[in-house]
Amino acid sequence: MSDQTKGFDTLAVHAGYEPDPATGARQVPIYQSTAYVFKDADHAARLFNLEEVGFIYSRLTNPTVGALANRVAALEGAAGGIACSSGHAAQIMALFPLMGPGRNIVASSRLYGGTITQFSQTIRRFGWSATFVDTDDLDAVEAAIDDDTRAIFCETIANPGGYVTDLDALAKIADRHGIPLIVDNTTATPWLCRPIEHGATLVVHSATKYLTGNGTVTGGIVVDSGKFDWAASDKFPSLSQPEPAYHGVKFSGLGSMAFTFHSIAVGLRDLGMTMNPQGAHYTLMGIETLGLRMERHVANARKVAEWLEGHDAVEAVTYAGLPSSPSYERAQRIVPKGAGALFTIALKGGYDACVKLVGALELFSHVANLGDTRSLVIHPASTTHRQLEAEQQMKAGAAPNVVRLSIGIEDVADIIADLEQALAKAG
Ligand SMILES: *Cc1c(COP(=O)(O)O)cnc(C)c1O
Numbered sequence: 181m182s183d184q185t186k187g188f189d190t191l192a193v194h195a196g197y198e199p200d201p202a203t204g205a206r207q208v209p210i211y212q213s214t215a216y217v218f219k220d221a222d223h224a225a226r227l228f229n230l231e232e233v234g235f236i237y238s239r240l241t242n243p244t245v246g247a248l249a250n251r252v253a254a255l256e257g258a259a260g261g262i263a264c265s266s267g268h269a270a271q272i273m274a275l276f277p278l279m280g281p282g283r284n285i286v287a288s289s290r291l292y293g294g295t296i297t298q299f300s301q302t303i304r305r306f307g308w309s310a311t312f313v314d315t316d317d318l319d320a321v322e323a324a325i326d327d328d329t330r331a332i333f334c335e336t337i338a339n340p341g342g343y344v345t346d347l348d349a350l351a352k353i354a355d356r357h358g359i360p361l362i363v364d365n366t367t368a369t370p371w372l373c374r375p376i377e378h379g380a381t382l383v384v385h386s387a388t389k390y391l392t393g394n395g396t397v398t399g400g401i402v403v404d405s406g407k408f409d410w411a412a413s414d415k416f417p418s419l420s421q422p423e424p425a426y427h428g429v430k431f432s433g434l435g436s437m438a439f440t441f442h443s444i445a446v447g448l449r450d451l452g453m454t455m456n457p458q459g460a461h462y463t464l465m466g467i468e469t470l471g472l473r474m475e476r477h478v479a480n481a482r483k484v485a486e487w488l489e490g491h492d493a494v495e496a497v498t499y500a501g502l503p504s505s506p507s508y509e510r511a512q513r514i515v516p517k518g519a520g521a522l523f524t525i526a527l528k529g530g531y532d533a534c535v536k537l538v539g540a541l542e543l544f545s546h547v548a549n550l551g552d553t554r555s556l557v558i559h560p561a562s563t564t565h566r567q568l569e570a571e572q573q574m575k576a577g578a579a580p581n582v583v584r585l586s587i588g589i590e591d592v593a594d595i596i597a598d599l600e601q602a603l604a605k606a607g
Contacts, residue, residue: 188255188371189471196250197464210461211243230429230441240448244457248464252391252401255370255467256383259406260440262448263399263460267366267386268298269453270400274362274382276451277418277431277442278330281307285331285362286324288315288345289575290338292386293565295364296572299333314575315345318353325357330415331382332361336368336375337515339550339584342498342523343577344507344514351379358413366390367522367550371474372515381408382439387455389551392466393473397459402443406436418442425450473553473589478518480595481587487596488525493533493603498577499523521587522550524560524577531580533606534559538583540602543594555588555595 186194197208216235218224226232235241245263253261264270275285287299289312299310311324315334325332332354334345347363354361360381365373369390375383385391387399410419411432419438422428425446431438448454478501485499500507501519511519527533537557538546544557548564558564560578573579587595 191251191254192470193468195254197247208244208247208461208464210457211238212457213242214238230434230445238457239452239454240444242454242457242460244464245455245460248387248455248460248467249401249403251464251467252370252385252387253403255374255470256365256403257370257374257376257405258383258403259436261401261403262440262443263387263401263455263463264448264453265400265455266398266453267364267384267388267400268294269451270384270386270402271295271298271364272303273400273443273447273451273453274384274402275303275308275331276447277439278360278416279306279308280417283307283328283330284309284311284326285333286311286313286321286329287332288334288338289313289572290315290343290345290577291333291335292339292364292366293560293568293578297567312575315350318349321350321353325353325359329357329359331359333364334361335364335366336373337500337520337522338577339367339522342500342505342507342519344500344511344519346510347373347375347378347380347514354381355379358415360408367520368515369470369474371471372478372517372520376403376405376407378514381405387463388549390474390477391470392463393470393551393553394466395547395549395552395554397462397466399455399459399463400453404436404439406439408439410438418446474518474521476589477521477587480589480592481521481523482518483592484585484587484595484599485523488599491603493528493606495526495528495581497523497525522584523587524582524584526579526581527583527606529581529607531561534581534583535562537602537606540605541598542602543590543598544585544602550584550586552586553589555590555598556586558584560584 249261249263287310313320351361362382363375363380366386385401410416420432431442489497500511544555561580565578
């Protein structure tokens, strides 16, 4: 089946899998197998030489996990993809083929709190670093790029601030410098935005969120557009030069699959951030209804945001789907079907009111998660963004008087009623 000609919801149900030829199983089976029997010694050698695509060992590839990676690749309009053990693993896997000691990335200052920590602290242990910039200041982005920069990294809709990134503008800068734009598309999902169509090379996901959709799995995905010419400069030797970690294979010779094959043959093999087949199966189940769910998520989010904007206790609502949002115009271009279902509200009553609100909500669950069918709430300054400096908290849109809402797919009247009673108690 030609994936390019099918619609989104068709791909969400079918892409990446044909009924199992041995059993006819209609649903993607959970291939709970570590290893796969080689037909003969030649077959084994061809697989190890990357001359034939197949299964060797589940740290590298597994049929259930592969179906998931290929399904997300189809939804994103990508050439290939890999599934990983978490969204954070996916970020490391996206950077790994590009980076080396002394290399850096230019990253948006508006990112998921855990990503800011990963980029500002943990990657330094590998000799990598990140320069954080306000991606609305294109001159600052340009100025932050130096000879050692290997990627620009941003989120489509930045969590938690409800800020939409100008992907096209960043892609142009990345192009000019011969480096890829990497977009974390977790909060938008490919239903709202396909970053590759805006010039991105790599797209990463926390599959933990909307892709699975019901809070059952920790997982991540990286997909590659297949369009970046890794051999155009000497910046990406792991992809353009003989790779010593894979007996001298030149991955750029694999064309549009260079990044994907490197990520499997070297990245998953040696870093081992592999997704498990059971998790992949749950995520595949979730993706079948991604379009239906996102439609409801964004419809509910818009109504709740509008209602909150008119509430006396609320100082501000940062939902890019509201005409009052500074991101509104841009949202029409980047996420025209809706600005996601995640936004923050600032309460006039400050930190104390936020803590009271979180305690008084009944339908909303107070959890460190987002993108669940259930409505969720968290106070970033005391939780997800606690480890950040006060200035980083402000820049990330997680000031002390800010509460983050992830609007679920329940009846919107019930969501609003819960907020109404809790805001009354928060004072
Ligand atoms: C949750 C999240 C991550 C990290 O994903 P995990 O699956 O928790 O590792 C990265 N980026 C964004 C935008 C997220 O929401």
